[in-house]
Amino acid sequence: MTRKLHLTGFVKPAGEYPAGWRHPDSPPAAGTDIRFLAEQVRRLEAATFDAVFLPDLTGVPDVKPDVLERLAVVNDAFEPLTALSALAPLTERIGLLGTVSTSYSQPYTVARALASLDHLSGGRAGWNVVTSLNDAEARNFGADAHLAHADRYRRAEEFFDVVAGLWDSFDDDAVTRDVESGRYFDPDGLHRLDHDGEFFRVAGPLNIRRPIQGRPVIAQAGSSGAGQALAARIADLVFTRALPVEDALPHARAIKAQAAALGRDPDHVLVLPELATVVAPTRAEAEDRFAEVRDLLHPSVALADVEYWTGTRLAHLPLDSPLPPPADSNASRGAQAEIYRQAVRDGLTVGDLAREVAEGDGAVIGSPTDVADHIEQLFTAGAADGFTVSFPWLPTTLTAFTQLVVPELRRRGLFRTDYEGTTLREHLGLGRPAAR
Ligand SMILES: Cc1cc2nc3c(=O)[nH]c(=O)nc-3n(C[C@H](O)[C@H](O)[C@H](O)COP(=O)(O)O)c2cc1C
Structure with missing residues (x-):
């Protein structure tokens, strides 16, 4: 079978671009409008995307007030599993993937919520396992500062094992619902977990039968050494930042090699770099379109974004100064x-x-050919198995991608023309894991 692209729609309804929510096409209250969100997800489904992905933070980050007040996404967004549960009956085939933090949740609650989402969506649930990013998140959960990097990854490893164990509480054939005998399930097929580890004590069993997919699809986006090690062990999907091909290729190879070293099939670890696009029939039109939103960006916001991701103070420096040593x-x-x-x-x-x-x-930013060439280059080089496609502002850039880029990818034989299966695992060509 020829290799096909996998596309996940990374949806922030207020737009990925910080000033996206101000664009005249974008409803300013999109962040918490379920009708608007459902419309976007149905568009992705009509374009046969593998999944929609909703990101998350567990708090409002510590950003200077004059910047914070300009940001829509971090101030007003749905909790992902709640929104995905609402989307389940409004969609039929598209996977429903959301972020849940292992640093600021409990595994029993997460196992239960994701198993529920998997059942109520007919096997379309996915979990982006993150360790969270900042102190502001920690302060909502009884701590003054974010867990140290190594500690939060150890916690994530244990967290995942507990969740995966809980999902296997009931054997697949254990829930017999034998009305005649009066036995709802076969007691031999029920397993307690009795986990007692460094971070968690969880007895189990989980009070819901095994997920339809056996295990919801697991995504992971950490790119540090510890993040890559976790991804190599547990992830079906690896989300990465947008990198130039010379960096993306070794990054993808490194993760797959680590997965192979753990006995996993590297073809079942799908690397999906982030890809934001502004596409229009011609490159000049796309550039004009992007200028509409760029002109709405306050300059302090761009610099604060760099500070946020480098974790390093920069705003006091002249703009022509080189980067100071990383904090x-x-x-x-x-x-x-x-x-x-x-x-x-x-x-x-x-x-x-x-x-x-x-x-x-x-x-x-370009024509459908420009965007498809970029996708094809990374895909055929082996630097990507597909993309986490983000949308600078909605609905414009999402609609344009589905109407202009997807047909071009299909014409090139790179992307499916219809769903072949019903579960997210089936869309991704992944098997259903056996219970442990
Ligand atoms: C496509 C993509 C999506 C991400 N989504 C989230 C998210 O929803 N929540 C979050 O806390 N971090 C998210 N991240 C950030 C990563 O999880 C982040 O790099 C990680 O928390 C830090 O791990 P590291 O120190 O291993 O790099 C995302 C990253 C990428 C590339």
């Missing part, structure tokens, strides 16, 4: 390393990095 940040190690690597290699100043964010942060 000892407890935020995303992977993002910090990737930005610094690029900045050092290309000799970028503080102002250059802010300008890059303002210019779309790696968004591909």
Whole structure:
């Protein structure tokens, strides 16, 4: 079978671009409008995307008030599993994938919610396992500061094992519902977990039968060493930042090699870099379109974004100064390393990095051919198995991708023309894991 692209729609209803919510086409209250969200997801489904992905933070980040007040996404967004549960009966085939933090949740609750989502969607649930990013999130859960990097990844490893164990509480054939004998289930097919570890004590069993997919699809987006190690062990999908092909290829190879070393089939670890696009029939029209939103961006927002992802204070520096040494940040190690690597290699100043964010942060702005060429190049090089497609503002850039890029990808034989299965695992070509 020829290899096919996998596309996940990374939907922030207020738009990925920080000023996206201000665009005249974008309803300003999109962040918490379920009708608007459902409309977007049905468009992705009509375009046979594998899944919609809803990200999450567990708090409002510590950003300077004059920047914070300009941001829609971090201030007003649905909790993902709640929104995905609402979307389940409004959609039929598309996978429903959401972020849940292992640092600020309990495994029993998460196992139960995801098993429920899998049942109520007919086997379409997915979980982006994140360790969270900042102190503001920690402060909502009884701590003053974010768990240290190594600790939160150890917790994530154990968290996942508990959740996966709980999903296997009932054997697939254990729930017999034998009305005649009066036995709802076969007691031999029910397993307690009795987990007693460094972070969690969980007896089990889970009070819901095994998920339809056996195990909901697992995504992971950490790119530090510990993040990659976790992804290599547990992830079906690996979300990465948008990287130039010379960085994306070794990154994808490294994760697959680590998975293979653990005895996994590297073809079942699908690497999906983020891809933002602004597409229009011609490149000039796409550039004009992007200018509409770029002109709405307040300059302080772009610089704050660079500070956020590098975990390093920059706003006090002149724009033409080189990047200062990276701060000892407890935020995303992977993002910090990737930005610094690029900045050092290309000799970028503080102002250059802010300008890059303002210019779309790696968004591909062009014609359907431009975007399809970019996708095909990374895909055929083996640097990507597909993409986590994000949308700078909605609905315009989402509609344009589905109407202009998807037909071009199909014409090139790179993307499916219809769903072949019903579950998210089937869309991704992944088997149903046996119970442990
Ligand atoms: C496509 C994509 C989606 C992400 N979604 C989330 C998210 O929803 N919540 C979150 O806390 N972090 C999210 N992240 C950030 C990563 O999880 C982040 O890099 C990680 O938390 C830090 O891990 P690291 O130190 O291993 O890099 C996302 C990253 C990417 C590339």
